[in-house]
Amino acid sequence: MRYLPHTEADRQAMLAAIGVDTIDDLYKDVPPSARTNRPLEGLPPHKGELEVERIMAGLAGRNVAAGSVPSFLGAGAYRHHIPATVDYLIQRGEFLTAYTPYQPEVSQGTLHYLYEFQTQVALLTGMDVANASMYDGATACAEAVMMANRVTRRGKAVLSGGLHPHYRATTRNLVHFTGHELVECPADPEGTEDLAARIDEQTSCVVVQTPSVFGHPRDLRALAEACHDKGALLVVAVAEVVSLGLIEPPGAMGADIVVGEGQSLGNPLNFGGPYVGLFATRDKLVRQMPGRLTGQTVDAEGRRGYVLTLSTREQHIRRDKATSNICTNSGLCALAFTIHLSLLGEAGFTRLAELNHATACRLADTLSGVEGATVLNDGFFNEFTVRLSRPAVEVVDRLAERGILAGVPASRLWGEGEGVDDLLLVAATETNTDEDIAAYAAALEEVLR
Numbered sequence: 001m002r003y004l005p006h007t008e009a010d011r012q013a014m015l016a017a018i019g020v021d022t023i024d025d026l027y028k029d030v031p032p033s034a035r036t037n038r039p040l041e042g043l044p045p046h047k048g049e050l051e052v053e054r055i056m057a058g059l060a061g062r063n064v065a066a067g068s069v070p071s072f073l074g075a076g077a078y079r080h081h082i083p084a085t086v087d088y089l090i091q092r093g094e095f096l097t098a099y100t101p102y103q104p105e106v107s108q109g110t111l112h113y114l115y116e117f118q119t120q121v122a123l124l125t126g127m128d129v130a131n132a133s134m135y136d137g138a139t140a141c142a143e144a145v146m147m148a149n150r151v152t153r154r155g156k157a158v159l160s161g162g163l164h165p166h167y168r169a170t171t172r173n174l175v176h177f178t179g180h181e182l183v184e185c186p187a188d189p190e191g192t193e194d195l196a197a198r199i200d201e202q203t204s205c206v207v208v209q210t211p212s213v214f215g216h217p218r219d220l221r222a223l224a225e226a227c228h229d230k231g232a233l234l235v236v237a238v239a240e241v242v243s244l245g246l247i248e249p250p251g252a253m254g255a256d257i258v259v260g261e262g263q264s265l266g267n268p269l270n271f272g273g274p275y276v277g278l279f280a281t282r283d284k285l286v287r288q289m290p291g292r293l294t295g296q297t298v299d300a301e302g303r304r305g306y307v308l309t310l311s312t313r314e315q316h317i318r319r320d321k322a323t324s325n326i327c328t329n330s331g332l333c334a335l336a337f338t339i340h341l342s343l344l345g346e347a348g349f350t351r352l353a354e355l356n357h358a359t360a361c362r363l364a365d366t367l368s369g370v371e372g373a374t375v376l377n378d379g380f381f382n383e384f385t386v387r388l389s390r391p392a393v394e395v396v397d398r399l400a401e402r403g404i405l406a407g408v409p410a411s412r413l414w415g416e417g418e419g420v421d422d423l424l425l426v427a428a429t430e431t432n433t434d435e436d437i438a439a440y441a442a443a444l445e446e447v448l449r
Contacts, residue, residue: 066269066405070436072363074383074427075213075408076137076164076239077272078264080352081431086266086339090332110331111306114294117338124244125258126251127280131291131310133334134277137261138170141207141237143279143290144257145171148205148233149180150288156181156202160195161188162212164239165413171207180204187414189376189385189423191216196226203230205257209237210250213413214425215377215384217247224254233257241265241278242429243381245353257281266336276333286310355430356382359437363428366441372448376423383427385410389448392424398447404440 006014011023020026027035039045047055066079073079090096094109114132121130134140145157157175159168159182168184175182181202185193191214195206206227210218220236227234236250238260250258260278267275281289287310295309344352360382364375372389388395392409399406407427410420428437 064400064403064405067431069403069405070432070439071405072407072426072428072432072436072440073405074240075413075425076166076261077269077275078240078242078382078427078429079269079431080242080264080429082266082268082336082340083343085343086336089339090266090336095332095335108306111294111308113335113338114292114331115296115306116342117334118294120338120341121262121278121280124241124249125238125255125260125278125280126249126253127255127258128251128283129286129289129293130278130280131289131293133262133331134259134279134291136263136273136275136277137237137239137259138164138167138277140259140261140277140279141167141235142171142174144235144259145175145180145182145205145207146178147257147281147285147288147290148235149178151233151285152204152231154202154204154232155179156183156200157204158183158195158198158206159185160206160208160212161185161193162191162214162216162218163207163209163237164213167207167209167237167239187214187410187418187420188212189214189410189420191218191377195223199226199230199232201230203227203232205233205235207235207237209239210247211240211243211381211383213239214410214423215380217243217379217381220250220253220255224256227256228254235259238278240381240383242349242353242356245349245351246357247381251280256285262333262337266338266340267333274333276337352430353381356428359430359432360384360428362434363426363432363437363440366437367426367444370441370445370448373444382429383425386424386426388422388424391421393421395424395444395447399440399443402443404443406440406444 015021015023066073071079118130118132122128134143148157149155157180159171172182183198191212195208199206206223208218208220208223210220212218220234224234233256234254235257236255238244238250238258241260241262242264258280262276262278279289279291292308293310294306297305297307299305341349360380364384367373367386368375374387375384376387377384393411396406396409406424408425410423410425411418414420
């Protein structure tokens with residue numbers, strides 16, 4: 001909001017209605033250690049509107065946009081080319097709203113595109129049914145664990161060491177308040193963990209990512225069989241939806257629930273959001289699926305129409321049967337996803353995946369020739385892990401000074417002291433050129449010398 005119209009009297013009236021004396025009282029639940037007791041650096045206490053705009057523009061100018069320099073960032077957020085048609089269509093008056101529909105009387109146009117979105121997600125993941133989107137991939141993952149607990153009536157989930165740490169943290173945060181148990185496997189940069197050995201009769205699900213956060217694609221058939229033999233579900237996370245243009249869909253390998261992040265299609269990086277979570281499952285589990293489900297029907301005159309056929313919120317069903325969830329996603333993001341994928345078509349989507357993989361192969365081959373850099377992956381899609389002869393954070397900072405965004409240090413996701421300080425997650429997409437790759441290799445060689 002660029003303009004705040006509230007007067008001091010307005011603020012006092014709102015505080016009185018809430019039942020507190022000061023604005024500071026609103027933050028009493030925030031631990032003192034998490035509060036700042038000094039002015040924010042670079043922000044003066046008071047300026048006029050024009051001065052504030054100049055200061056904020058100066059601060060924004062210190063950011064390095066991924067599209068302005070060679071960028072090899074990934075780790076769950078990927079830069080792809082978005083056709084101009086996507087923005088044109090989502091900005092039409094019929095669509096331009098951030099509202100996520102819950103009510104059954106929502107417009108036919110919105111229900112129609114959500115139905116198409118669900119169909120696309122189900123086809124991509126190889127599953128029977130998909131919902132009308134979630135908040136993002138991480139919250140979809142957390143909701144999948146909660147769903148598995150409901151379905152199996154068990155309370156222990158096993159999280160792979162190749163699952164993105166943000167997905168792990170979000171799941172951990174949600175189950176903390178339900179009393180369920182998480183078994184979190186250590187980081188698995190080599191892709192050699194044995195998840196089947198961790199399954200027992202109390203396990204509700206195993207959550208595994210493919211390709212993993214370290215870039216390893218996984219054949220999930222044996223793991224799915226091991227889960228089902230013990231009565232557990234297999235939850236598969238896909239952080240890079242474009243990979244499904246080449247890699248066999250999780251549903252074909254026995255997954256019971258598939259979650260993912262759809263940002264790569266239609267949605268720019270945009271400083272971390274808003275994104276669009278994907279959630280798909282088997283027909284037999286649909287009653288426990290969170291979110292909304294749009295269905296197709298015919299009216300009294302035989303004309304095709306769309307309705308909300310499943311809404312698992314307290315407003316719609318008995319409270320004890322509700323599966324309310326973190327599902328409020330900007331509907332515009334799901335629309336952008338649907339339009340982008342529709343423009344690509346099946347052949348175009350496969351071609352996009354091929355371009356990503358080919359670019360990543362060229363990058364991996366080039367970096368493998370740099371002394372002090374070792375690619376750990378035997379196979380990958382568009383992202384892989386490089387072991388460096390120096391701490392990855394230091395290397396990334398020095399390359400950033402040279403105008404190259406070299407990737408994401410694993411320690412920024414897992415934390416220092418977890419045995420990943422020398423690991424760098426590197427991604428390449430169709431937006432990276434041969435010149436970008438050559439510049440990266442030359443700069444990396446100089447830094448590691």
